[in-house]
Amino acid sequence: MFTRTSRRHWLAAAAMTGAAALALTGCAGGDAGGEYDPDEEVTLNFTWWGNDDRADRYQQLIDAFEEEHPNITIDGTFTDFPSYWEKRKTEAAGGGLPDVWQFSDSYLREYAEPGLLLDLDTVAEYIDFDAFEDSLKQTGQLEGTQYSLPTGYSSWAVFLNDGLLEEAGVEPYEGGTTYDEYTEWMAEVTEATGGEVYGGTDMTQRIQTFENVLRAEGDNLYTEDGELGFTEDQLRDFWNSGAEARDGVAIPQQQLEEIAPISGFGSNRTASEASWSNFLGGYLADSGAESVTLVAPPLDVPGGTDLYRQAGLQMAISADTDHPEAAAMWLDFVVNSEQAGEIFGTTLGFPASETKLAGTTLEGVDAQVAEYLESVSDRIGDAPPVPVVGYGSLEQTFWDLGKSIGLGAISVDDAVSQFFSEAQVILG
Incomplete structure (x- = not known):
C-alpha cells in the first residue's frame, strides 16, 4: 500500500533512472479467460504520475476499494511525468510493467502495437464499458481494440493566481486575447512586482501550445499517416x-530548474500558467492559493477551433499481469465508481463515465472546471488523429529543447534542426 516512505523511495529511484530506449520485444497479450476467486489473496502493483494532492486522493480510493475487496491489496507508487515514462520504458524492456497503471493516449500505439497492453475485452465481465460515450471510449482504442479507458477529459487553459494579482495591483488576464497581448500582460505583472513574481512561463516550451497554434490554422501536430503535420519554418517561427x-518577462528557466518538479505557478513565483483544466485542484494544493481562476488561452485566429476535448489521462492493464480479473476490477473502480467521482471530482479530468459523474458533486473547484469547459465550448474542434508511435518521446524532446532555449544552451535554429532529426529517428 502507498506510504510516504515508499513514495520517497520511488522518487529517489526514478531520479536515478537514465533515459532508456524502449525495447518493445513484442510480448503477446495473453487472454484473461480465468475465473475470479474472491478468496485468493492478490497484490496489484499500481502507479501514476502527479503531485501530493493526487497521491492523497488515490490513497483514499485505494482504501475504499480494499474495504470492498479485502483480498486485494493495491501497492501504489507515483512520480513526476518525465520520470514516470522513463521508468515505464525500462520496465517494458525488462518485461516488468505494473499490473495497472495510469496511462496516456499519447503512448497508445507505442505500448499497444507490440502487445504490452491487455485487450480489455478479455475482462469485459469486470468493466462497465456502457458508462462511456463512444467518442470518449474510442480514445483508448486502436484498430477497434479497447486497450485503455479515460478517467476524464480536459481542455487547455490559463490559470491565474488571484491573490498574487491583487497584491501586484494588476487586473487579471481576461483570456482569449492574442499571444502578443498575453505577453504584454505578463510584462505588466513582472514589472509591477519588480520580478518577485513573474507574469508567467514561456508558453513556447510546451508542445500543447504549439498544437493550439497549428489547430487554429487548420493543421495538426501529426497526420493520420503518422508523419509530422508541420514544417521546420512553422516550428522556428513558434x-x-x-x-x-x-x-x-517570463520566469527564468534557471529558476524553474531549481524548483522542479514544482512549477513556477505551484511555487507562487508566477501569476499565471497554461495547462490542462483538470490541474486546478493540484495547483491550489501546490500553491496554497485561496483562489485560482481559469480563463481561455490566447488565440491569434478569430473564430479558430484550436481546443479539443482531451481524454489523454487513461487507465490500462499490462498484458503480462498475473491477475487480469482483479486488475480489471481495480481499473473499473478508478474510471467508473461513484467513490472515484466523489474523491477525485474533476482533478483527473471532467468525469468521462456517467457512473463516475454521478458521484461527483459539481461545487467549488469541480463546478469551476465545469464552468470553464462550458465557457470555451465554441473553441472546441475535432479531436486530433491518434498519436503517432513515439509521440510521448517527441513531446519530451520538445519540452527539453524548449527549456534549453530558455537556458541559452541552444539557439532556436539548432533546436529546430535537432527536433526534426530526432523526429525522423523516432518516426522511422
Missing part, C-alpha cells in the same frame, strides 16, 4: 515568438 517572454 519558438522565436517566445523571445520577448524569455527576455525578462
Whole structure:
C-alpha cells in the first residue's frame, strides 16, 4: 500500500533512472479467460504520475476499494511525468510493467502495437464499458481494440493566481486575447512586482501550445499517416515568438530548474500558467492559493477551433499481469465508481463515465472546471488523429529543447534542426 516512505523511495529511484530506449520485444497479450476467486489473496502493483494532492486522493480510493475487496491489496507508487515514462520504458524492456497503471493516449500505439497492453475485452465481465460515450471510449482504442479507458477529459487553459494579482495591483488576464497581448500582460505583472513574481512561463516550451497554434490554422501536430503535420519554418517561427517572454518577462528557466518538479505557478513565483483544466485542484494544493481562476488561452485566429476535448489521462492493464480479473476490477473502480467521482471530482479530468459523474458533486473547484469547459465550448474542434508511435518521446524532446532555449544552451535554429532529426529517428 502507498506510504510516504515508499513514495520517497520511488522518487529517489526514478531520479536515478537514465533515459532508456524502449525495447518493445513484442510480448503477446495473453487472454484473461480465468475465473475470479474472491478468496485468493492478490497484490496489484499500481502507479501514476502527479503531485501530493493526487497521491492523497488515490490513497483514499485505494482504501475504499480494499474495504470492498479485502483480498486485494493495491501497492501504489507515483512520480513526476518525465520520470514516470522513463521508468515505464525500462520496465517494458525488462518485461516488468505494473499490473495497472495510469496511462496516456499519447503512448497508445507505442505500448499497444507490440502487445504490452491487455485487450480489455478479455475482462469485459469486470468493466462497465456502457458508462462511456463512444467518442470518449474510442480514445483508448486502436484498430477497434479497447486497450485503455479515460478517467476524464480536459481542455487547455490559463490559470491565474488571484491573490498574487491583487497584491501586484494588476487586473487579471481576461483570456482569449492574442499571444502578443498575453505577453504584454505578463510584462505588466513582472514589472509591477519588480520580478518577485513573474507574469508567467514561456508558453513556447510546451508542445500543447504549439498544437493550439497549428489547430487554429487548420493543421495538426501529426497526420493520420503518422508523419509530422508541420514544417521546420512553422516550428522556428513558434519558438522565436517566445523571445520577448524569455527576455525578462517570463520566469527564468534557471529558476524553474531549481524548483522542479514544482512549477513556477505551484511555487507562487508566477501569476499565471497554461495547462490542462483538470490541474486546478493540484495547483491550489501546490500553491496554497485561496483562489485560482481559469480563463481561455490566447488565440491569434478569430473564430479558430484550436481546443479539443482531451481524454489523454487513461487507465490500462499490462498484458503480462498475473491477475487480469482483479486488475480489471481495480481499473473499473478508478474510471467508473461513484467513490472515484466523489474523491477525485474533476482533478483527473471532467468525469468521462456517467457512473463516475454521478458521484461527483459539481461545487467549488469541480463546478469551476465545469464552468470553464462550458465557457470555451465554441473553441472546441475535432479531436486530433491518434498519436503517432513515439509521440510521448517527441513531446519530451520538445519540452527539453524548449527549456534549453530558455537556458541559452541552444539557439532556436539548432533546436529546430535537432527536433526534426530526432523526429525522423523516432518516426522511422
